Amino acid sequence: MNAASLRILVVDDEPDNLLLIRQALRRLGYTGCVVETDPVQAVARFHAEHFDLVLLDYNMPGMSGLEVLSAIADKARAEQVSVVMVTAQGDRDTRLQTLRAGAKDFLAKPIDLAELSIRVQNLLETRSLHLALRNTNLHLEAVVNDRTRELHTTRLEIIRRLARAAEYRDNETGIHVQRMSLYAEAIGRRLGLPAHDLDLLLNASPMHDLGKIGISDLILLKPGKLTPEEFTVMQQHTTIGASIMDGHDSELLRTAHDIALSHHERWNGTGYPHGLAGEAIPLMARIASVADVFDALTMVRPYKKAWDIEQARQEIVHMTGTHFDPEIAAAFQACFSEILDIRAANPDHA
Numbered sequence: 001m002n003a004a005s006l007r008i009l010v011v012d013d014e015p016d017n018l019l020l021i022r023q024a025l026r027r028l029g030y031t032g033c034v035v036e037t038d039p040v041q042a043v044a045r046f047h048a049e050h051f052d053l054v055l056l057d058y059n060m061p062g063m064s065g066l067e068v069l070s071a072i073a074d075k076a077r078a079e080q081v082s083v084v085m086v087t088a089q090g091d092r093d094t095r096l097q098t099l100r101a102g103a104k105d106f107l108a109k110p111i112d113l114a115e116l117s118i119r120v121q122n123l124l125e126t127r128s129l130h131l132a133l134r135n136t137n138l139h140l141e142a143v144v145n146d147r148t149r150e151l152h153t154t155r156l157e158i159i160r161r162l163a164r165a166a167e168y169r170d171n172e173t174g175i176h177v178q179r180m181s182l183y184a185e186a187i188g189r190r191l192g193l194p195a196h197d198l199d200l201l202l203n204a205s206p207m208h209d210l211g212k213i214g215i216s217d218l219i220l221l222k223p224g225k226l227t228p229e230e231f232t233v234m235q236q237h238t239t240i241g242a243s244i245m246d247g248h249d250s251e252l253l254r255t256a257h258d259i260a261l262s263h264h265e266r267w268n269g270t271g272y273p274h275g276l277a278g279e280a281i282p283l284m285a286r287i288a289s290v291a292d293v294f295d296a297l298t299m300v301r302p303y304k305k306a307w308d309i310e311q312a313r314q315e316i317v318h319m320t321g322t323h324f325d326p327e328i329a330a331a332f333q334a335c336f337s338e339i340l341d342i343r344a345a346n347p348d349h350a
Contacts, residue, residue, distance in 0.1 A: 003028065003029035003030050003031075003124075004029060004030070004031050004032065005032065006030060006032055006052040006053070006124060007032040007033075007034060007049070007050060007051045007052055007053075008025060008030055008032065008033050008034070008051065008052060008053045008054070008055065008120070009034050009035075009036065009042065009045065009046060009051045009053070009054045009055070010022065010025075010033060010034070010035045010036070010054075010055045011035075011036050011037075011039055011042040011054065011055070011056045011057055011060075011065075011068060012035075012037065012055075012057040012060070012086065013037050013038075013039070013057065013060045013061060014037075014057070015037060017057070017086075017109075017111070018035040018037065020111065021033075021035075021055060021111065021116070022035055024111075024113045024116055024117070025116075025120065028117055028120070028121075030120070034049075034051070038062075039060050039062060039063035039064075039065075039067070039068045040062065040063055042068060043063075043068055043071045043072055046072045046075065046076075047072070047075060051081055052081060052124060052127055053081065053082055053084070053120065053123055053124055053127070054072070054076065054081060054082070054083045054084065055084050055086055055107070055120075056068055056069060056083055056084065056085055056086060056103075057086050057087070058085055058086065058087030058088075058089060058094070058098070059087070059088075059089075065085055065086075065087070065098075066097065066098065066101055069083055069085070069098070069101045069102055069103060070101055070102075073101065073102040076102060077102065080127050080130040080131060080134070081127070082104040082105065082123040082126070082127060083102060083103050083104060084103065084104065084105045084106065084107055084119060084120075084123065085098045085103045085105075085106050085107070086106075086107045086109060086111065087106065087107075087108070087109060088108070088109040104123060105119055105123060107119060155252075156203055156252075159203065159206070159207065159252070159256075160177075160203075160206060162207070162210065163177045163206035163207045163209075163210060166207075166209055166210045166211075166212050166213045175346055175347075175348055176295055176296070176299060177205075177206035177207075177208075177209070178206065178346055179295050179342060179343060179346045180205065180206075180208075180288070180291040180292050180294075180295040180296075181201075181202050181203070181205040181206045181291070182202070182342045182346065183290075183291035183294065183295060183332075183339055183342060184201050184202070184205045184287050184288050184290075184291040185198050185201055185202040185205075186335045186338045186339060186342065187287050187290060187291060187328060187331050187332050187335060188201045188287055189335070190331040190332075190334050190335040191287070191327070191328065191331045197284075200251065200252060200255045200284070201255070201284055201287060201288070203252055204252055204253075204255040204256035204259055204284065205256075205259055205284070205287075205288040205291065205292075207241065207245065207256040207259065207260055208241070208256075208259045208260055208263045208288050208292060209237060209241065209260070209292075210240075210241040210244055210245070210256075210260055211236070211237035211238060211239065211240030211241025211242070211243075211244065211260060212237045212241075213240075214236070214237065214240040215233065215234060215236070215237050215240075216233070219233055219234055220234070235264070235272045235273055236273075238260060238261050238262070238263070238264055238272065238273050239261065239273055241260030241261070242257050242258075242260045242261035244260075245257040245260060255284050258282040258284055258285050259282070259284050259285045259288045261273070261285070262274075262276060262281050262282050262285035263285045263288045263289045263292055264289070265277075265281045265285065265289070266322065266323045266324075267281070267286075267321060267322060267323060267324055267325050267326075268321070268322045268323075270322075271323075278325075279325075281325075286324070286325045286328050287328055289323070289324065290316060290324050290325075290328055290329060290332050291332075293315075293316065293319075293323070293324075294312055294313070294315075294316055294332070294339070295343075297311075297312035297315060298312045298343070299348065300348075309340070309343075313333075313336065316329055316332060316333075317329070317333070
């Protein structure tokens, strides 16, 4: 602790007292001593500047020491700045009242310079320890936050790569999961979802078809129409994907589980695997469903050619109220220009 770098505010309406204290502090090496005879000005200065300690007279005209203490107490407490009340009133009630108001110590008048030296040094050393501890805690908190962000980023990257690995089964670029997740986020934003939910939607929706890793290539890559038996097997990708992400308390994986399981459910209850209808279908799955279908329609698949973009948009309109939640389909239409921008920024050849 460098005494010369510390700033001490001394407030007293008696110039002689200020001169005495100032000289004593300077002899101790505390050259950053600021004196004020006007308590109102002292309050303003304390809030405008940085101080390490306050020596405050109890009896002053216009504004008492207790009133000054009340006016600066919040900042003093937040910044660990001790206030020493200087008073000729040594009775118990005065001391208790002052301590309750936020003072840390007392100095009796007339001031004993040896006592002044000891109290000032002790309080400033305590402040120095508080600040060192606070800085250490801030550093540790920053380290923990950095590690937490790094862990979160690593987990997200693993999840994204796993999702793209599944997508490579029937799409050589794996761009579908990236594009449809951005579509889903745009739709969710139009619906007014909070930022936390949008982040979940963006990062969970790429895992909607993770269960495809459990489907045979003979079915997944079949160029023609699936037989009823093959389609029954194909439907299992929803439950396979959900089972992969089941049993974990991560909010992201729980959301991904719901999307994987329910993104083929339909608003009118004719979807799979459980025939859920309306709002019984998880919201995130309802949003991902619209994003997934639109992008899938506009892509080349082993069993079909790519649809024209406007034709695909009209198909979403056509399936509103049967396949899709009308409110979500309306949000898709409302942000369609953003959907097109996302598609242009993430072309199939990327």
